[in-house]
Amino acid sequence: MAIYDTEEEQVEQLKKWWEANSTSLVAGVVTAILLVTGWNVWQNHQFEQRSQASQLYQNLLASEAKSDSASIEKLADQLAVEHGSIAYAHFAALAKAKSKVEQGDLEAAKAILQQQVQNGGDEELRHVARLRLIQLMLATGQHEEGLKLIAAIDPASTEGFAASYDELEGDLYVAMDRFDEARTAYQNAIRTGQATALTQFKLDDIAAPAFNPAAANLPQ
Secondary structure: OOOOOOHHHHHHHHHHHHHHHHHHHHHHHHHHHHHHHHHHHHHHHHHHHHHHHHHHHHHHHHHHHOOOHHHHHHHHHHHHHHOOOOHHHHHHHHHHHHHHHHOOOHHHHHHHHHHHHHHOOOHHHHHHHHHHHHHHHHHOOOHHHHHHHHHOOOHHHOOOOHHHHHHHHHHHHHHOOOHHHHHHHHHHHHHOOOOOHHHHHHHHHHHOOOOOHHHHOOOO
16 A cells, blocks of 8 residues: 555645635735735825825915914815814814914804814813813803813823913912912912913912001001
């Protein structure tokens, strides 16, 4: 009895194996080719999209330098429609909100910032939008709304922004003549080690006792 298959038998077995597996092998190769090709196409598409968005944003910055509000808004809207998932679109939205403030249209600026707080890309961009929105609320007398917006923030997510939130909270309380709470907020900002010198100035300003002219004129 032969121990090894003859050459003809080996060829025959190879043919049978090929017939049994050729479809799956071809399918596997085709799938691999499609995956590689698809990945390269997607990468190229992403690069092209980022390049286009970058150019639009550079145009927006040029318009901003010229205080061309109409162009700023047009480019910001174009970025939002064509490249809404790219960070440049969110930067452009912040620029558009700033332009609205400069035009005195604070309600429109608030609407833009509120949208960015909800759908503004990464967490840092949402913090920037939220802080600017709270500043507008402070400027327009929406003090309680500003405090509620701050209270709704998860403290664990505010790394790098805690001092700014605390300082704004203090500003809101000062505007409401709630000085004890304002002092606490300013002190919290200073404790973060990230507060500006202006925060200390604000704290010092409300720490001094109020001057009472009537009491000052009382006979000794």
